[in-house]
Amino acid sequence: MGQFIQFAINGLMSGAIYALIAVGIVSVYKATKVVNFAHGYLIMFGAYFYFTFAVIIPGMEGAPAWLASWKPAWMVEMREGLTMFSPLGAVLDWAANIPRIVFGLLGALFCNALLGLLVERTLMRPLMGQSVFAMIMVTVGLISILSGAASLIWTADAAFVPHIAPNTPIRFELFGTMIFLFGADIVNMIIALLIFGGIVAMVKFTKGGVAIRATAEDQSTAYSMGISVPKVFSRAWVLACTTGAVAGAILATRNGISPSLGLFGFSVLAIVLMGGLDSYVGCFIAAMSVGVLEAMTQWKLGGEWAEIVPYVAVLVVIIFRPHGLMGQKEVERI
Template identity: 80%
Template structure:
């Protein structure tokens, strides 16, 4: 029972990260009706941007010393006599990295937003009015461009980056069983869920969100109501890119950085298809289900089997519900 609870909680934490990644794919689809196959590589660029501003810039000769490692006097005093692996020592290690963590997040958000805007303005917007298939194939071509560019700009070697939160071990009892977690994983889950909830509320209640929903329903009608459809497209791509930057930073702290990080997007695309391309609720539930199934599969069968779980799950769901768990069924009138 204890291991079942442990792996279930681990799966829920992983599912929250999947949901954060999936929200970018859904946002672009809701606004443009285009499935962005290159979203995983936007996440990869976000991870590399975080690495650049959190690791490379603080190590530069011109950067101030406090940016690389913030060590005020009171922190040095607190370190004296602490065991190496004590929770307080982990918190102090994280505090020393706070300036470069904040710089890394700010740089990743701004640079990835600019990248998403450039892609939309230079590649996607000229295809407005053309077939959706042409735009989808363009995102497929982007995969090679972004992957190759990352290897040219940075190295292909995996790199270490600072965690977004203190990685202190946490133990607690649940239903009489001891559960063990890491603080960074718990914080990553909270960050992912807050961003996901914020985007859902924005799309539902703000003017920008209403414009996205109206454009998704009918672009011609949206134009006639005074909505700038090109601006809606740009906002959707920027939204997907910024959420991808946060997801990239989280994945970088968990798995390191390499161009292979972009492949993560294909697993999440399967989750989006399972939940429904235009349903935030659907992809959230699908992300949580797949996260738990992966964790339980890893527990029972080993990690090599966990990688196929999203694809098996989406095949089963699509056979029963072709539009996903909560996807809207399209009705064509003749």
């Protein structure tokens, strides 16, 4: 029973990250009716931007010493005498990196937002009014552009980036089994859930959210009601890229960074299809379900089998519900 709970918690933490990534795909689709196949590579850029501002720039000559490592006298005194795996030591090591973590997150958010705005203005906006299929194919072509650009700009993989939260090991006994978690994973899950909930509330209750929903229903009617559809498109892309920057920073601390990180987006795209392309709630349910299913599959069958879980799950769901768990069913009249 204890092992079951251990893997279930691990699955929920992974599911929260999936939900954070999925919210970007759903936001773009709700506003533009475009499935963004390149979202995983926008997340990859967010991870590299975090690496740049949190690791590369603080390590350059001329960078302020406090940005590279903030170690006031009181912190040095507290660190002396602590064992290697001391929880307090882990917190103090994280605290020394707070300036570079904050700088990295702000830089990643700003640069990824600019990247999203650039993509929307130069690639998406000229196709407004054209076939949605053409816009989708642009996102497919964008995959090669972003992957190649990342390989040219960042010439090596990044094995280390500072954790967003203290990575303190947490142990407790449950049903006779020792449960082992990391503090950074728990905080990452909380951050992901808070951002997801905040975006859903924004779409439901704010004027900007109403504009997104109105544009999703009928762009022509939204125009006639005074809604600037191009601005809605821009906001959706910027929102997707900023959430992608946070997801990229979290994934960077969990898995390291390489151009292959962009492939992660295809697994999440399968989760979005499973939950419903236009449903935040459906994608949340699908993300949590797939996260737990992956963890249980890894427990019983091994990591190789866990990789195919999102695709098997979406195939099973769309056979019975082609529009996803909670997606809006579209009726076409001839």
